[in-house]
Amino acid sequence: xxxxxHHQGARPPTLEDVARLAGVSVATASKALNGREEVSPVTxxxxxxxxxxxxxxxxxxxxxxxxxxxxxxxxxxxxxxxRYSFPVLMGAEDAxxxxxxxxxxxxxxxxxxxxQSHLHALLGHRVDGLIVVGDTADSRPSVTSRSLVPIVYxxxxxxxxxxxxxxSDNFSAGRLAIEHLLSLGRxxxxxxxxxxxxxxxxxxxxxxxxxxxxxxxxPVGGNAxxxxxxxxxxxxxxxxxxxxxxxxxxxxxxxxxxxxGALDVLxxxxxxxxxxxxxxxxxxxxxxxxxxxxxxxxxDLQLREVGRVAAQRLFAAMRGQRQPxxxxxxxxxxxxxxxxx
Amino acid sequence: xxxxxHHQGARPPTLEDVARLAGVSVATASKALNGREEVSPVTxxxxxxxxxxxxxxxxxxxxxxxxxxxxxxxxxxxxxxxRYSFPVLMGAEDAxxxxxxxxxxxxxxxxxxxxQSHLHALLGHRVDGLIVVGDTADSRPSVTSRSLVPIVYxxxxxxxxxxxxxxSDNFSAGRLAIEHLLSLGRxxxxxxxxxxxxxxxxxxxxxxxxxxxxxxxxPVGGNAxxxxxxxxxxxxxxxxxxxxxxxxxxxxxxxxxxxxGALDVLxxxxxxxxxxxxxxxxxxxxxxxxxxxxxxxxxDLQLREVGRVAAQRLFAAMRGQRQPxxxxxxxxxxxxxxxxx
DNA sequence: CTGAAAGCGCTTACAG
DNA sequence: CTGAAAGCGCTTACAG
Numbered sequence: 001x002x003x004x005x006h007h008q009g010a011r012p013p014t015l016e017d018v019a020r021l022a023g024v025s026v027a028t029a030s031k032a033l034n035g036r037e038e039v040s041p042v043t044x045x046x047x048x049x050x051x052x053x054x055x056x057x058x059x060x061x062x063x064x065x066x067x068x069x070x071x072x073x074x075x076x077x078x079x080x081x082x083r084y085s086f087p088v089l090m091g092a093e094d095a096x097x098x099x100x101x102x103x104x105x106x107x108x109x110x111x112x113x114x115x116q117s118h119l120h121a122l123l124g125h126r127v128d129g130l131i132v133v134g135d136t137a138d139s140r141p142s143v144t145s146r147s148l149v150p151i152v153y154x155x156x157x158x159x160x161x162x163x164x165x166x167x168s169d170n171f172s173a174g175r176l177a178i179e180h181l182l183s184l185g186r187x188x189x190x191x192x193x194x195x196x197x198x199x200x201x202x203x204x205x206x207x208x209x210x211x212x213x214x215x216x217x218x219p220v221g222g223n224a225x226x227x228x229x230x231x232x233x234x235x236x237x238x239x240x241x242x243x244x245x246x247x248x249x250x251x252x253x254x255x256x257x258x259x260x261g262a263l264d265v266l267x268x269x270x271x272x273x274x275x276x277x278x279x280x281x282x283x284x285x286x287x288x289x290x291x292x293x294x295x296x297x298x299x300d301l302q303l304r305e306v307g308r309v310a311a312q313r314l315f316a317a318m319r320g321q322r323q324p325x326x327x328x329x330x331x332x333x334x335x336x337x338x339x340x341x
Numbered sequence: 342x343x344x345x346x347h348h349q350g351a352r353p354p355t356l357e358d359v360a361r362l363a364g365v366s367v368a369t370a371s372k373a374l375n376g377r378e379e380v381s382p383v384t385x386x387x388x389x390x391x392x393x394x395x396x397x398x399x400x401x402x403x404x405x406x407x408x409x410x411x412x413x414x415x416x417x418x419x420x421x422x423x424r425y426s427f428p429v430l431m432g433a434e435d436a437x438x439x440x441x442x443x444x445x446x447x448x449x450x451x452x453x454x455x456x457q458s459h460l461h462a463l464l465g466h467r468v469d470g471l472i473v474v475g476d477t478a479d480s481r482p483s484v485t486s487r488s489l490v491p492i493v494y495x496x497x498x499x500x501x502x503x504x505x506x507x508x509s510d511n512f513s514a515g516r517l518a519i520e521h522l523l524s525l526g527r528x529x530x531x532x533x534x535x536x537x538x539x540x541x542x543x544x545x546x547x548x549x550x551x552x553x554x555x556x557x558x559x560p561v562g563g564n565a566x567x568x569x570x571x572x573x574x575x576x577x578x579x580x581x582x583x584x585x586x587x588x589x590x591x592x593x594x595x596x597x598x599x600x601x602g603a604l605d606v607l608x609x610x611x612x613x614x615x616x617x618x619x620x621x622x623x624x625x626x627x628x629x630x631x632x633x634x635x636x637x638x639x640x641d642l643q644l645r646e647v648g649r650v651a652a653q654r655l656f657a658a659m660r661g662q663r664q665p666x667x668x669x670x671x672x673x674x675x676x677x678x679x680x681x682x
Numbered sequence: 683c684t685g686a687a688a689g690c691g692c693t694t695a696c697a698g
Numbered sequence: 699c700t701g702a703a704a705g706c707g708c709t710t711a712c713a714g
Contacts (some may be wrong), residue, residue, distance in 0.1 A: 012467070012489060014691055025701045030693060040699055057465040061402045061411075062691035065706045070402075072466075075446075082423020090448065099458035102466060105416075105446035107430065117440035124398040125413070125443060126353070148353060231632040257632070268609075287628045291572040291598070355707055366685045371709060381683055403707035406690045 013054040022050035033058065064126065071101045073314065074122035076143075078110040078156070079135035083285070084303060088133045088154050091307020095315070119143060129314040131307075132158075137170055137200035150317030154310040155303065157326050164317065166310040168301040169328035170200050174207025176333045177252045177280040177299055182215055184339060186250035186278055189217070191224035192237050192262065194254040201226065204254045204282060220248045229254075234261025242269055249277060250339075256281035256288035256298055263292045263338065278339040294337035305329050354395040363391035374399065405467065412437070414655065415445040415463035417456060417484075419497070420476035424626070425644060429474045429495050432648020436656070460484060470655040472648075473499075478511055478541035491658030495651040496644065498667050505658065507651040509642040510669035511541050515548025517674045518593045518621040518640055523556055525680060527591035527619055530558070532565035533578050533603065535595040542567065545595045545623060561589045570595075575602025583610055590618060591680075597622035597629035597639055604633045604679065619680040635678035646670050 019029035024043060032039045032047035039047075050056075064070035075092070077085035085107070093101065104125060106118035122130065129149050134140050134156020142160040143151055150164075157165030181189055191208055194201040205224040212218060227233040234253060238261065241248060253259035259281030263273060271277050273294055281289065284300035306329050313323060360370035365384060373380045373388035380388075391397075405411035416433070418426035426448070434442065445466060447459035463471065470490050475481050475497020483501040484492055491505075498506030522530055532549055535542040546565040553559060568574040575594060579602065582589060594600035600622030604614060612618050614635055622630065625641035647670050654664060 012464070016691075026692080027694085027701055027703090028699085031700090034693085038699060043699080057461060059406075059467055059691050060465045061405045061467055062706090063693075064402045065400075065406060065708085066691080066693040068693095068706075080427070082427040086421070086423040086448070089446070090450075093448075098455070099462055102445050102447070102462050104443050105430070106443070107427070107434075109431075114439070120398055121440055121443050123353070124401045126400055126402055260632075264605075285628075287626075291601075357707075367708080368685055368687090368710080369683085372684090375709085379683060384683080400707050403690090404709075406692085407707080407709040409690075409709095 012059070013056045015056070015058065017054055018047065018050045018056050021054065022046045069128055070126075071096070072104065072125065072127050073101060073311075074104040074106070074125070074127040074130045075133065076106050076108060076115060076118055076122070076130065077133040077135070078108050078115075078140075079133065080107065080109055084135045084155055085133045087303035088131070088307035088310065091304040091309075092131060092311035094304070095308045095311035101311075115143075123149070129318050131310050131314060132156075133307075133310075136198065137167065137203065138198060139165075150314055150322065152310045152314045152317065154306050155301075161326075162324050164313050164322060164324055165326045166306050166313060167326060167328060168303065168306060169330050170203035171207035171210075172328070173282055173299040173301070173331040174204035174209070174252070174254075175211040176207075176331060177204075177282065178208045178211035180297070180333050180335070180339065181250045181252065181278055181280060182211070184250075184274075184278060187215075187217060188220050188248045189250045189252060190221065190241060190246070190248045191219040192234065192251060192253045192258050193224040193226045194229040194258065196226035201254050208252055220246060227258075229257055231257045231261035231264070234258035235265045236261075238262035238265040239269075242271075250279070251277060252280045252282075254282050256283040256285045256296060259296055259298070259338075260288045260292045263294075263296065267293060274337070274339050274341050280333075280339060284334050289334075289336065292338070294341070297336045297339040298334055300332045300334050302329050302331055353400070354397045356397070356399065358395055359388065359391045359397050362395065363387045410469055412442045413445065413466065413468050414442060414470045414472060414652075415447070415459075415466070415468040416472045416474065417447050417449060417459055417463070418474040418476070419449050419451040419456075419481075420474065421448065421450055425476040425496055426474045428644035429472070429648035429651065432645035432650075433472060433652035435645070436649045436652035442652075456484075464490070470659050472651050472655060473497075474648075474651075477539065478508065478544065479539060480506075491655055491663065493651045493655045493658065495647050496642075502667075503665050505654050505663060505665055506667045507647050507654060508667060508669060509644065509647055510671050511544035512548035512551075513669070514623055514640040514642070514672040515545035515550070515593070515595075516552040517548075517672060518545075518623065519549045519552035521638070521674050521676070521680065522591045522593065522619055522621060523552070523558075525591075525615075525619060528556075528558060529561050529589045530591045530593060531562065531582060531587070531589045532560040533575065533592060533594045533599050534565040534567045535570040535599065537567035542595050549593055561587060568599075570598055572598045572602035572605070575599035576606045577602075579603040579606040580610075583612075591620070592618060593621045593623075595623050597624045597626045597637060600637055600639070600679075601629045601633045604635075604637065608634060615678070615680045615682050621674075621680060625675050630675075630677060633679070635682075638677045638680040639675055641673045641675050643670050643672055 019026045032044045108115040130151045133154040139157045139159045153165040281298040284298040289296040360367045373385045449456040471492045474495040480500045494506040622639040625639040630637040
């Protein structure tokens with residue numbers, strides 16, 4: 001007869017099994033496994049041996065019920081491809097330490113009913129806390145829940161100043177890009193912003209304009225040009241600059257897609273990058289930065305760090321130490337051949 | 342005095358609170374909420390009212406402990422950007438029905454110790470089942486666990502035929518691409534495969550070659566060209582074709598990146614797409630397909646469907662109905678301007 | 683149709 | 699240092 005590991009009667013070993021094998025009470029077994037002081041070294045060893053022998057994995061549902069807490073948090077994201085929530089998830093795991101936390105992950109596809117239903121489910125699981133991640137820098141409504149678990153917003157801040165939000169510092173993103181270009185001696189800098197009305201575009205432009213102003217400069221044309229986040233718009237905008245015979249020696253684009261579009265047109269028009277025109281993108285999205293010609297210097301949004309900080313703030317809140325307000329994580333610049341040949 | 346929702350004493354309402362408010366026993370309250378027959382309509386209504394009033398969310402940890410099952414599954418992925426696991430996750434949610442399932446999500450960054458530690462944590466949470474998703478079509482080692490929960494592999498199949506694996510049918514991907522090109526009257530078709538030795542590249546090429554053979558044709562040059570998955574290689578390969586004055590009227594690329602690279606070169610060399618050369622990619626990755634010029638016809642890997650089927654097989658296995666072996670989900674072709682002008 | 687009681691697998695005061 | 703007992707919040711036979 002074959003031993004089918006999936007057969008009916010099989011059940012995972014319990015603490016009672018461990019205790020029996022070790023010849024102690026469940027209470028003692030529990031203490032030994034949880035590393036309490038009050039257990040003698042011999043007993044501790046016996047219990048650990050037994051646990052190992054049985055491949056015991058404590059039932060965290062029971063543990064949670066009894067102890068009131070488990071290392072479980074929920075993550076709700078509106079992002080549909082993981083480009084934002086994945087790094088945030090990784091950062092949160094970094095903060096907790098390897099295997100120290102488990103996360104219930106729900107994607108809402110950006111719709112509120114789905115968010116509500118996931119929220120309800122997560123609260124049912126009695127998560128210790130919640131990270132809500134968004135895929136735009138625009139602020140979003142506060143999660144409506146009279147729940148008692150702490151909530152931290154990541155990347156997309158909550159509109160409510162009562163909430164704790166951790167976001168990329170998009171202002172610094174713009175500033176960083178310009179400072180880099182200035183340091184390379186560029187002074188006629190074009191600003192290609194993304195979608196008008198988006199916080200990300202607005203903040204990046206503000207940072208860029210501020211940095212230019214400090215150097216006594218303005219963006220070429222006096223203002224940033226707004227359009228879309230796409231490569232197509234990047235192409236159109238760059239073509240337009242050339243057609244109008246605008247004088248410029250650098251472009252800062254508020255997205256990597258825009259930048260890649262611009263690079264394609266510069267290349268087609270035989271403008272040498274970075275010699276004649278240096279280009280900086282934003283987002284550090286490898287699908288864009290590593291495939292463009294030349295490879296694209298870009299601003300990294302530090303989403304993983306956002307995740308790390310979000311988790312830290314969440315853990316603090318779980319200990320009763322909330323820090324309401326918006327916290328900004330500085331961006332970084334990743335230099336590549338589009339600025340430093 | 343302000344009411345701080347996060348104050349110490351607060352605790353979520355329990356079934357006992359609901360029962361008390363409704364004036365019934367917890368047993369009855371439980372039955373009413375779970376939709377059991379044996380409860381009178383009036384009682385049922387009273388209980389539901391009470392639950393609503395208290396915003397009661399049943400503690401699923403307790404429920405799981407008592408009932409032995411909760412709608413919780415674990416998902417372990419090796420993918421670092423969510424490009425594979427996100428669609429699979431969505432598909433699994435589709436299969437379960439809105440809010441009917443919660444998933445513990447762990448990313449392993451492709452390393453085994455991390456996978457082990459996540460696995461251990463998930464087993465501790467007594468997930469009802471596990472979906473292991475990979476980001477390549479290469480088969481992967483079976484998860485080593487004497488655990489009793491059913492496991493289904495998605496996209497990357499397990500090496501063991503004892504396991505249940507759901508994968509994209511990469512053979513059909515190649516076949517589909519070729520049939521599309523043949524239907525457009527193309528006969529001199531170049532095959533640009535990806536990395537040699539990768540199952541995805543190999544299977545797609547096999548499907549393509551088979552479809553060509555059925556039409557009495559061979560790939561131009563007699564064989565597929567292997568290289569890398571990248572745009573850079575796509576460019577090199579296309580440039581090479583042109584340099585050697587190869588005669589061809591279509592290219593099937595085993596990745597969208599390769600295809601985009603090829604398109605860039607065709608455009609630069611003034612070859613008209615799709616008129617002179619039709620191009621098909623594979624992966625249907627929007628960052629590539631929608632930004633290329635012209636937009637790229639591509640094979641969709643149906644990852645969401647893979648997730649849906651994986652979840653269905655998992656649910657079946659949870660009911661004791663395992664179906665060992667590899668199940669192939671057919672791919673689809675998404676026509677765009679690179680083939681149908 | 684309703685409820686008292688046992689039990690799911692842990693943890694944690696509390697005695698000893 | 700160890701263990702008996704109560705309890706976490708549910709569900710489920712089993713009586714009534």
